[in-house]
Amino acid sequence: MIRNLAKKGVASLQRYLPGKPIEQVKRELGLKEVIKLASNENPLGPSPLAVQALREAISQVHLYPEDGGPQLREAVAQRLGVSPEEVILGNGSVEIIQAIEMAFLNPGEKAVISHPSFALYRITTQAAGGKEVLIPLKNWRHDLEAMAKVVDEHTKLLFIDNPINPVGTMVTQEELQPLIERMPENTIVILDEAYYEFQDKANYPNSLQWVRQGVNVVILRTFSKIYGLAGLRLGYGIAKKEIVELLNQVRLPFNVNLLALKAAMACLNDEEHIQRTRKLNQEGKKYLYEELDRLGVEYLPSETNFIMIELGQDAQSTYQEFLRQGVIVRPLHAYGLPTKIRLTVGKREENEAFIRSLKKIIRKRS
């Protein structure tokens, strides 16, 4: 059987389940109007500066991009106050997660992962033949003490998404610092800050300081969320030079495409678009919290652009009901949370459409 030929850990992998695309739902259910609040995309779309840059770049796509994206790495480094040798670009930050696994995790070595947290950490660890050590969240937050405790000489990686997808909670500088200090030389901590720009807490960890101090950390950020470029696939990692060099050794040539590089260069410092997105997100959360409170529906306050919502019964069937009403949300059964959904905060009218659908579903149930 061909499955027997697969590498250890691959045949039994649970594939990543992405949010359903709008076109597919329209096709399958014969709907004209569908809104997607399932993948934490930016409801405002890309920055106008990115759109303009894409128009200008389109006639150049017969050319390979500049490998490694030196110009963008320079710009990111300047924005963050690090050196360009400390920055690596990926085809989405997921590609950098995969590169970390490829470069560092030998078969049988351990990766410490919170459960639930972003699904890709488990998938890439299993694909690499690594051993996952799952640590349950405590009160829906990373249990940093428990994570630090299980680290031993066979632990190569430790993943912290901050804030956590799909939960939305974050850990602070004071909480994270002791874990970083306790890490042995043989362990690399991945600080996945995909939603960094959405939180505004003064005590959010200053993770860049750890890179500057030469600590074994890789910080991950992305153009997919606040920058609204999810479809172009572009993320970046920040780590000390020696780590970045190793990651460059395993990544494919031209891993980031020309259009993504041009668009990101144009919008990296578009503070206006970033601020508009943050404001829309804050207003959207406020509206959704108020409506959910009014309906007596439980949710977890979030530091991100999504909210985890408790539906009190099998969320898979409720998810289907939402779909029939043209609203795509994310059921969380794959994360071991069968009664919950994750909702991306959308534009005002999208949030209202979600609440209208939820009200109908609740009415039908009672």
Ligand SMILES: Cc1ncc(COP(=O)(O)O)c(C=O)c1O
């Ligand atoms: C925590 C976290 N990390 C990484 C990613 C992947 O982002 P990218 O589009 O940059 O690959 C996501 C996407 O949902 C995420 O939630």
